[in-house]
Amino acid sequence: MIDVVFFDLGDSQGSTETKDQYDMVIIGGGPAGLTAAIYASRGGLDTLVIEKSSEGGQIAATEKVENYPGFISIDGLELAEKFSDHARHFGATISNRGVRNLTFCCDKKTIVMDDSSEIEAKTIVIATGATHRKLGVPGEKEYEGKGVSYCAICDGAFFRDKHVAVIGGGNSAIDEGLYLTQTASKVTVVHRRDKLRADKILQERAFNNPKMEFVWDSVVEEVQGDAFVNNLVLKNVKDGTQSDFPVDGVFIYIGLVPNSALLKNLLQTTHDGFIKVNPVTFETSLPGVFAVGDVIDKELRQIINAAADGASAASSAIKLYF
């Protein structure tokens, strides 16, 4: 997840590398933001990327990426560096300062940095990403990337012929659970209620899939394992009993939260805060403000798709505003 901490007032790195005006300011330095930077700077725009935490966003925290075409298997951090090197190569500046506020007023787009300095942008690209909601139980963080995953399409292939659990009962949980049945030997959906929230058609497909099983009225109390996950401690919420549930992996789908808090009142979003964009230009409801990657309302959240969003937004911006 791309942790642009908008309200962080902590120690600014006092970078002097930034100017007070850019053709394009990109907020968030994951694959979507960095690809926008590659296309913008290569296309002739004076471009700034602001990324408070790690360049590369979510991928920088990913142990192994196998599905970005061109790299059969690459360390997430290494891929992140390749993206930022690529953006810098064409002249983009990457700043590791934080953003305090954005103001879109009176035809001016101003980014207020955490040291109170202001940067003006002709165009803005929001690429702040999203964060998977966590269970918040012991073992979850410890085993992330070692059996705990939040993305079936990213990590399903690591569980070929294994038994995995999917936590959740909404569309994402069931949709991705069905996806996992292609590779896993068994997929058990663990849900805290006695029925699913997912769309009827998904429910039907799930109930008819011989590889899918269900554990109702249950929540995860702990993720356990050795080097790798091998057990979930489940609690039945009706009778309070605890039980062990041996699995080889667990996919957690209890919600994805867009990092868009600061923008919600400035731009049109879905009810849960994902930014709505024109699917061709990636422009938001505000002219000159684009949004790309996991923070937008979209279907597939993969590195390759985030990067494609960035290329589209930057190319559109150049054609529309320069």
Add this chain to the structure above:
Amino acid sequence: MIDVVFFDLGDSQGSTETKDQYDMVIIGGGPAGLTAAIYASRGGLDTLVIEKSSEGGQIAATEKVENYPGFISIDGLELAEKFSDHARHFGATISNRGVRNLTFCCDKKTIVMDDSSEIEAKTIVIATGATHRKLGVPGEKEYEGKGVSYCAICDGAFFRDKHVAVIGGGNSAIDEGLYLTQTASKVTVVHRRDKLRADKILQERAFNNPKMEFVWDSVVEEVQGDAFVNNLVLKNVKDGTQSDFPVDGVFIYIGLVPNSALLKNLLQTTHDGFIKVNPVTFETSLPGVFAVGDVIDKELRQIINAAADGASAASSAIKLYF
């Protein structure tokens, strides 16, 4: 361009590597098709890619690719190989035979190969690409990649502070011409008529752009140069006079032709043959048949976007049909 020659009845390579049934058959082995193959095979589908000519499609014929994120600069052929290696790594088969015909009948999807053998597919992905219409004048082919280009967003950066010509008067010519003004010192539109076909709004922007100039009623007779393009021989179609027009590069926008001839009566297309797809799932008007990359009706035709299409189509297919 991905030259799947559907009706080629020439010497089959008689591959014995293909079976007569697959979960997914992908027709066309460019970035879109190969990424679909990566996602399909990694997602557990038995996957075949059919590519009669060069694996990698258009990129295999591209000298230098600078805008596929992760590779600052890479030989097109090398990038193409990385894509096919990646697809093979996860188990996809790539066949270099040709396709003679497709029949979608009675719930069966059959690919008739050029040696008359038949392959049945549960799902199909059309990734046959598109071909830029050529001027067909001396020098055009010789200088392709050496000053002659058909893609401003791909190659514009190679002409920073140079004078380039854009040939054509439609939306693509003017849109990409405007894009080029960001980097080029001057962009001259050469058009065979005395007015543009492009939309009014694009025309206005073009006429108001101080870097844009126009040569009316003129066609290119020859592209000339030394190591690199340095001159166009133009002919005025009204008075028949010829003249030299020194330029550093020429972008040709006289049409893009989708490689979809065989599919036009099977699938819904635009009037000029680009396949219409659901923008989220990339499914065509025919259930179980998807289309991706340059052959579809879309805005931005870049490697990164083609690849993203492929990832989306394969992921959708797995969720919808397996």
